[in-house]
Amino acid sequence: MTNPVYIGLISGTSRDGLDAALVSIDDEQWPRVIEAYCAPYPPALRTAIDELIALGRCPTGVEAQRADQEFGHFLTDVCRNLLNRANLPDIKLAAIGSHGQTVWHDPNAQPGISLQIGNAELLTGALEVPVVFNFRAADLQAGGVGAPLAPLLHRALFANHAPCAVVNLGGIANVTLLDKHGNVRGFDTGPANCLMDMWTQRHRHASYDANGDFARTGALSRPLLKKFLAEPYFAQDAPKSTGLELFNEHWLEQHLTGDEPPRDVQRTLLELTVETIAQALEQAPEQPRHAWLCGGGVHNGFFAECLQERLSNVSIQSSAEAGIDPDWVEATLFAWLAHRRLLEQASETGPITGASRPVLLGDIATIGGEA
DSSP, X not given: OOSOEEEEEEEOTTOSEEXXXXXXXXXXXXXXXXEEEEEEOOHHHHHHHHHHHTTSSOOOHHHHHXXXXXXXXXXXXXXXXXXXXHTOTTOOEEEEEEEEEEEEEETTSSSOEEEEESOHHHHHHHHTSOEEXXXXXXXXXXXXXXXXXXXXXXXXHSGGGOSEEEEXXXXXXXXXXXXXXXXXXXXXXXESSHHHHHHHHHHHSSSSOGGGXXXXXXXOOHHHHHXXXXXXXXXXXXXXXXXXXXXXXXXXXXXXXXXXXXXXXXXXXXXHHHHXXXXXXXXXXXXXXXXXXXXXXXXXXXXXXXXXXXXXXXXEEEGGGGTOOTTSHHHHHHHHHHHHHHTTOOBOOHHHHOOSSOBOOOEEXXXXXXX
């Protein structure tokens, strides 16, 4: 295999598992997924992460240490399993791009903070390859909001489809807007799956609402949707990013009276995601005629139906229709960013995050110390 090969690792705000992708990158920096899978969290690790997030503030180093170590061991196991699944004994990794698990993200702090756990030094020592990590810090230091970073890769993958939009549906939704000149903008629109997953876990004892079937049984509550949409974040101008620090159980509870049928709440949460994404696309300087969906939420068929109905003049399709597997775009992103970091190629994040200058995204952990 002549092209360099990387592993990309990402665990998003849904905290349901770790996406891992083995990716080759050619001379044109076009990534190709060789093997990929999602590794569910061990229950003890999920509990440790949830406890950190439940603090409602940035954890101290001491508080995060145990989960950081546990997560580092988990990353190591996942990488080894991925290589075993690929069954390419002669493969030589160039590096691992590990986003880690975000436990606090506050771009409005002075200075901005984005903390991910997942011990990079442990991972590089175990697998004996460089690990690129801490991808958001340089952007924050340059005055950006640190997220989203996916539009950088979306611009490369979907350039032939511009003008268009790319909608990434993780725990939080973000949109990428590509105009006909190849210019890119992107920002977090608000919750995608995080609140719907939480509500489903509480009322259906399932980890997520498969295909939107729970939401489909409910009735949309316009008054409740209006209360949701009054959240100031939605009216905030881009660049902007958000996370579980805002859109969490407390945020949802403060909008409820307690008398709402659970299925109606689920239906209205789905509509919140639909509406905030729709507004983002409608308010774009050049309204896209095509929107490609990727991320875990692409499998929610009812969501896709509702978004298509809401945006009747926009063609809503899975990125699979463009030849790009929707499940592995973000894992591919961090393999791709690791490649760029090793080449010392700065990324122009300003139009997305508001950073004041191009930045080298990521630190490099090497065997024997951090570079």
